[in-house]
Amino acid sequence: MKINELIKIIEKKILSQDCISKVKIEDKSFLHKNHQSNETGKFHILLSIESAELKEKNKLYSTRFIYKILDNELKNNIHSLQIKLL
Numbered sequence: 001m002k003i004n005e006l007i008k009i010i011e012k013k014i015l016s017q018d019c020i021s022k023v024k025i026e027d028k029s030f031l032h033k034n035h036q037s038n039e040t041g042k043f044h045i046l047l048s049i050e051s052a053e054l055k056e057k058n059k060l061y062s063t064r065f066i067y068k069i070l071d072n073e074l075k076n077n078i079h080s081l082q083i084k085l086l
Contacts (some may be wrong), residue, residue, distance in 0.1 A: 003027050004042055006077050013069050014049065022050035028082070042079035050086045059085075 014023045026046040047066065054062040066083055067074060074081065081083045 001077050003029070006043060006045075006073065010045070010047070010073060013073075015078060016045070017069065019053035020049055020051045022086075024048040028080075041061070043077060044080040044082075045078055046082045046083045046084070055085045076084055 007027070011023055012024055014020055024047070026048075028044040028046050031044065049066070051062075054065065057065075062085055063083060067081075068069070070078065
């Protein structure tokens with residue numbers, strides 16, 4: 001899968017949640033290009049999520065919530081996922 005396809009899938013899944021108003025998705029794979037654990041076809045993603053509801057929850061709850069939404073992508077296309085709640 002190409003990064004643009006993955007970004008569209010992530011955006012659609014994240015924004016389908018009523019508690020999330022905005023999401024910004026950045027590909028940070030270039031920062032890890034020469035790392036030993038870098039895998040072709042797996043990406044390093046930074047999510048900046050605007051959600052008053054998730055911001056009120058503890059970090060573990062919010063992280064699990066996002067991981068559950070992106071379960072398939074995490075198994076197949078995402079090597080690393082960084083989440084920022086705004």
